[in-house]
Amino acid sequence: MYSCAYEQFEIQRLDVPSRRCDVITIILCMIVKNEEACLGKCLDSLKGIVDEMIVVDTGSTDNTIQIAKDKGAQVYNFNWTGDFSEARNYAFSLAKCDYIYSADADEEIDEDNRERFIKLKEDIDELNVDIVQMYYCNQLAFRTVYNYDRELRPKLFKRIREFVWVDPIHEQVLLEPVVCDSDIEIIHNPRENHSGRDLETFRNAVREGRRISRRLLGMYARELFLAGSDEDFLNAKEFFTEATLDNNRSLDEIKEASCVLAHVAVLEKDADAMLKYSLKDAITEMSSEMCYELGNYYYNKKDLDEAIVWYYNAAYECSSILDIRKSRELPRLAIAKCYRELGNEEQGS
Incomplete structure (x- = not known):
């Protein structure tokens, strides 16, 4: 049922003293805004799994807050900064249980996977893992930026991580998290396309001079191809041009940027640019x-x-x-x- 990463895991298990055998506690931490249409169903699907629920609201104008309270969640307000990580970090900072489960309001877990989750909760203390990945499903049905209908994502996080020494000689502290892949499937049912909001967030990050990570560059490019208008592509031209000239960018990043710029070249009917970026892609x-x-x-x-x-x-x-x-x-x-x-x-x- 579970597959754990890193060879050091078995050595760690041998060196760790016996742990308590009672079932661990899980707290749900989520950020929301105007999710009255789906929040109740999401929270209901987690009953009997999570012990506490924290819902951080970032500015709802509908009935989201009342629904969360009615379902037994602790509700906190967070002044939206345009940064999802800041909001999630705030939600995580409020957690007190052994593990944190991160969810979005448009997710739900069916009965078969609820049973798997409950079994995981019973077993996880023996597994001694830091992160549990679960399958995120139903992606292609809603034209998301992901190219896979079912993919593993980190969803359950140990709140306080214990550092242990590993290896019988030349010992060192285990710094990499121990990650467990479960067979739990989470159904994703987005109600609307957030591409306009997401593209504006990308543009704001670029304008603020923030470093766009390798992963985020690819997400920006995917979002453009999925739902970007001609204007969105043209507005992204400067950023992706600079990315192709950045010696710290990988070949994969340059290829992704070149695809965006090739689309811009088609829009601008620029033969020289079309040649330049097709050749960059043709390196491999x-x-x-x-x-x-x-x-x-x-x-x-x-x-x-x-x-x-x-x-x-x-x-x-x-x-x-x-x-x-x-x-x-x-x-x-x-x-x-x-x-x-x-x-x-x-x-x-």
């Missing part, structure tokens, strides 16, 4: 995203035969690095459109 195997943008570039130039070549490469010869649709339905639909415009109705069907 070209991505489906870049091939798709080349297809768009030639389609706009009415060179349909060349457009078909690049759409074909996107669909059948390459893999996506940002938007999985660019290696699936989008280039195939584009190929059919090209054939129809060439008068080939059979291949365009």
Whole structure:
């Protein structure tokens, strides 16, 4: 049922004194805003699992706060700063139980997975882990920025971490957390698309001069391809251009930035930029995203035969690095459109 990371885990288990065998306590910590449509269902699905509930409200104008109180949660107010991490850190700072469970209001756990969670709660003290990952499901149904319908995410966190010495010789303090992968599945049912809010948050972080991490750069690029307008792409041009020139950025980051800039080049009909960024992507195997943008570039130039070549490469010869649709339905639909415009109705069907 559980898979734990790091080879040092077994050594740690041998060196740790016997622990109490009573069931640990779990506190729910979440941040919310205007979640009256789904908060009650989320909190109900956690009854019998969590021992306490903390809900941090960041400015609700609907019935969210009252619903949280009615469900037995402790409600705190947090003046929104535009930074989700600050809000979550505040919520975590209020926790007193052994473990913290982090959730969003649009999540729920069905009965089978509630039983798995309760069993985990009974076993976790023996596992002696710092973080438990659970499967986040239903992603593709709502066009989120994630390309996987089911993926592991850290959800349960040990509140106070014990530092222990490991290894029988040349001993050292175990600094990496011990992570356990569970088989618990969490159903994600977002009610609305937050891309506009998220893109503005990215832009604000850039304007403030904050370092955009490797993970966040990829998320910014995914958000653009998922829901960004032409204006959103153009507004992101300066940041992604600087990213391609940053020696501290990895090759993966440069490829992701180049895909964004290739889309900008298509919008601006800039052949030189299209060449520059397609070559940056071609340092390794070209991505489906870049091939798709080349297809768009030639389609706009009415060179349909060349457009078909690049759409074909996107669909059948390459893999996506940002938007999985660019290696699936989008280039195939584009190929059919090209054939129809060439008068080939059979291949365009």
